[in-house]
Amino acid sequence: MSRFFSAAVSDLDPYTPGEQPRGQNYIKLNTNESPFPPSPRVVEALTEEESRGLRLYSDPTCKDLVDAIAGYYGLQSGQVLAGNGSDENLAFAFRAFCGPERGVAFADITYGFYKVWARLWGIPARVIPLREDFTLHVDDYMDLHEHIVIANPNAPTGIPIPSSDIRRLLERDSERLVMVDEAYVDFGGESCVPLLAEYGNLLVVQTMSKSRSLAGARVGFALGSKELIADLNRVKYGFNPYNINRLSILAGKAAMEDRAYFEKCTGEIRRIRRWTEGELKSLGFTVLPSVSNFLFAASNRMEGGALYRALKKRGILVRWFDAPRINPFVRITVGAQEDMETLIRTLRELLEV
Amino acid sequence: MSRFFSAAVSDLDPYTPGEQPRGQNYIKLNTNESPFPPSPRVVEALTEEESRGLRLYSDPTCKDLVDAIAGYYGLQSGQVLAGNGSDENLAFAFRAFCGPERGVAFADITYGFYKVWARLWGIPARVIPLREDFTLHVDDYMDLHEHIVIANPNAPTGIPIPSSDIRRLLERDSERLVMVDEAYVDFGGESCVPLLAEYGNLLVVQTMSKSRSLAGARVGFALGSKELIADLNRVKYGFNPYNINRLSILAGKAAMEDRAYFEKCTGEIRRIRRWTEGELKSLGFTVLPSVSNFLFAASNRMEGGALYRALKKRGILVRWFDAPRINPFVRITVGAQEDMETLIRTLRELLEV
Structure with a gap:
């Protein structure tokens, strides 16, 4: 750290991504x-004409992409936020919803970034150990005051919980947000997206990096009530409005449409x-x-x-x-x-x- | 704002980007x-093969892009951070270097995002009015305790100050950082990049959105001492390590190389x-x-x-x-x-x- 690094984040312990070997x-x-x-439609969408079009800004609302995601899930477009990878969506969600008055709780063994974002934004974090067999029991979360983030299926274990478990958490306290990180749900997990119609305290985050072969395009998305998504947009427009580039908007849309x-x-x-x-x-x-x-x-x-x-x-x-x-x-x-x-x-x- | 929006950022007043009309x-x-x-080399670089390669993550260090930028300016690669647009670089810089102990000062008429980032990160901001004729006089900044961010040339006026003015600020207090936002410098301004060799308290931020016709690719960069850039990387890896997608890394590199x-x-x-x-x-x-x-x-x-x-x-x-x-x-x-x-x-x- 240089002498200029702010004391406000001096305890920030950055995330270590997996090796990306070169050569x-x-x-x-x-x-x-x-x-x-990625889908052949992605490759078709990225034409030379679109490369020349890079002189123009991308659409900050990412409308085409958002509409494609909403269409896929049968949601309204106002229920979708697209991000520069789901990491960005999650970082925004931590900032929008957590703070000194209500921190965030997550498992001891889970996606390693949750504790990093908590530090970045100065959010109190509560760590709840997984059971001996690496399973997550929602009973351990039922009475927490904190907002909750759960990777489902969990990483790096791959173990899922049923959406009925998430429903129990949602029912218990409607003032407490449950953020479900479904980065890996498309390979056999049970998505909580259908619960969005019933619960205003649910936010679901997904990514196109894995199941849609677009890790290198950096496209993730958050799904929730229009109110929650408006809050996330508030943070996005307070950080980096043009958060997704033109080609990734096209790629994400094409991938979403090729069911x-x-x-x-x-x-x-x-x-x-x-x-x-x-x-x-x-x-x-x-x-x-x-x-x-x-x-x-x-x-x-x-x-x-x-x-x-x-x-x-x-x-x-x-x-x-x-x-x-x-x-x-x-x-x-x-x-x-x-x-x-x-x-x-x-x-x-x-x-x- | 939903009832979930954190009080910690309830005063966040997001930036309004210019209209991006559709259709x-x-x-x-x-x-x-x-x-x-963009340069024909950009169009050549974005091949179908590269579109298929989107299945793999981008290089979180953005090495090829960073090397090209460093080469262009005769800097070492450790002196360069690439960002998802210069907005992201600036947001990271505000977080890394400013805090309750030392806020940030900027002009009343300048890039509208400075005050937004200050709010986002909870950083005290001091606003210094431009003179009657819309010029910025560094004398008005000489004795400030705050770190300083100056758009040079300024926006939306387009008026520049000479780098000798920035030098005076740098000389005055080596514990105070001067961040120079050179988004528009390539059209006739005087860049402070040559001052980097002399001053450890200088950070220069540029973008490929304007002079390199890549607004839609979202590529910006920050230049500074290795120590400052390491600090910015600390924030980047605490927020979103894979911040630039594969195609924009290629596009930015190609644009930088076509002098x-x-x-x-x-x-x-x-x-x-x-x-x-x-x-x-x-x-x-x-x-x-x-x-x-x-x-x-x-x-x-x-x-x-x-x-x-x-x-x-x-x-x-x-x-x-x-x-x-x-x-x-x-x-x-x-x-x-x-x-x-x-x-x-x-x-x-x-x-x-």
């Missing part, structure tokens, strides 16, 4: 990207996940019951850090979190079938099973 | 975009500005001495709001700020020669000169 040809199973390219391709890709990921999970178990791994596009797995022969390093040396990147409770595990993105076969073959050699 | 064919002279498409095209475009804008300024004066306008890609002009026959509305009705969008001191003026982007000729013809009819 080396890894099998990349570390940041939950899709092995499939058949989305279903094909997510179905394929589920199939490959099942196959990989079976293989990992046959190699002696403990594999948490994931409904995501990743598997959280611990070997009975090698600890997590050693496994991560050994795989990296052999050209396969997975993610290892050097943190209490979860350091025996590695998080493995569900990639293309042939990449998973290479992974399993490599693990078999490594572990001598 | 109607205006001559658009209201948001200082370039009339020229000849940049010089051709900015030279052309200066030529058209001179022509337009002369014509406006001959129509009885007061025109402030702009070195930007816009002219701030007040008619002796029609007040600013009426002029804005009359031009809009005739298919020409300019920007009018309904604010004290400047409401007689409209801000007119310097567009293509033929568009400026249409503007002047329309004004002649309107004003019956």
Whole structure:
């Protein structure tokens, strides 16, 4: 920190994203990207004419994109905010809704960014441990004063909770907001989007990075009541109104409209996940019951850090979190079938099973 | 505001961006975009292959883009932060460097976002009036305790100050940061980038939105000491690490590398500005001495709001700020020669000169 860094954020402990290697040809199973390219409609939408059009600002309301998302979910456009990745949506939500008067509560093992945003905005955070088996019990959240953020399915475990659990939280206190981070919901989780019609204290955040193969376009979105979305827009227009570029607006819209391709890709990921999970178990791994596009797995022969390093040396990147409770595990993105076969073959050699 | 909106930001008064009309064919002279498409190298860089590559995250360090910017200015890469538009860079800078212990000072008439970011982050703001003739005198800032942000050339006036003035501020107090917003510097201003070698308390922010015809790609950058840039990265990684998408990284790099095209475009804008300024004066306008890609002009026959509305009705969008001191003026982007000729013809009819 330089001498100019403000004391107001001197305890900010930034998020560490997964490695994004340059130039080396890894099998990349570390940041939950899709092995499939985006919809052909995305590629068609990004014409040379649109590249020349970059001289003009993007639409700050992202209307075309927002309309496509609203149409997909049968919501009104005023119920949708598009963001520069779902990280931006979540950062805005933390700022809009949390503060000294009502902090935010989240699990000890979950998306690592929640605690970072709390620090960034000076929001009191309450950490609720997952149970011994890494499951989240909403009973542990029922009587909290804080707003609640839950990743469902959770990361990096992949374990889901039913939307009926979220409903119980919503019912309990209508003055308390429940923010459900559904980054991985499209691979088999149960979305809370249908609950939006009933509950004004629900905000759902999703991303196009995983199930719609657009990690590199940076498009996420938040869904909620018109009032909540207006609040988020207030923060957006207080931070960076032109938050999504022209090409990503086009890409996101095209991806959203190609439902058949989305279903094909997510179905394929589920199939490959099942196959990989079976293989990992046959190699002696403990594999948490994931409904995501990743598997959280611990070997009975090698600890997590050693496994991560050994795989990296052999050209396969997975993610290892050097943190209490979860350091025996590695998080493995569900990639293309042939990449998973290479992974399993490599693990078999490594572990001598 | 919903009942969930945090009291911590309830006084947030969001920025109002210029109109971005959809579907109607205006001559658009209201948001200082370039009339020229981005460099042909930008169009070449955005291939179908790169669109398919959107499945992968962008490089959070934006290395290729940062290296290109550093190369252009003869800086080290550690002295450059790339942002999702310069608005994001500035928002990060306000958060990193300002706080209750040292607020921020800026002019009463300047980029309207400075006061918004101060509110967003809870930073005390001191507003220093421009002189009667809309010039900024650094003497008015010399003894301030606050960090200082100066748009140079200023917006919406277009009036510059020499870098020797900034040097005086830098010299006066090495514990006080001077942030120079050079969004419009490429059209004839004097950049402070050469001062970076001498002063650790200088941060320069620029954008590719205007002089590099990339408003729709959202690429800005901050230049400073390695220590200041490390601080900004700390905030970036505490907010949204993957802040620039893959295609904008490519576009920004290509634009930065095409120096000849940049010089051709900015030279052309200066030529058209001179022509337009002369014509406006001959129509009885007061025109402030702009070195930007816009002219701030007040008619002796029609007040600013009426002029804005009359031009809009005739298919020409300019920007009018309904604010004290400047409401007689409209801000007119310097567009293509033929568009400026249409503007002047329309004004002649309107004003019956």
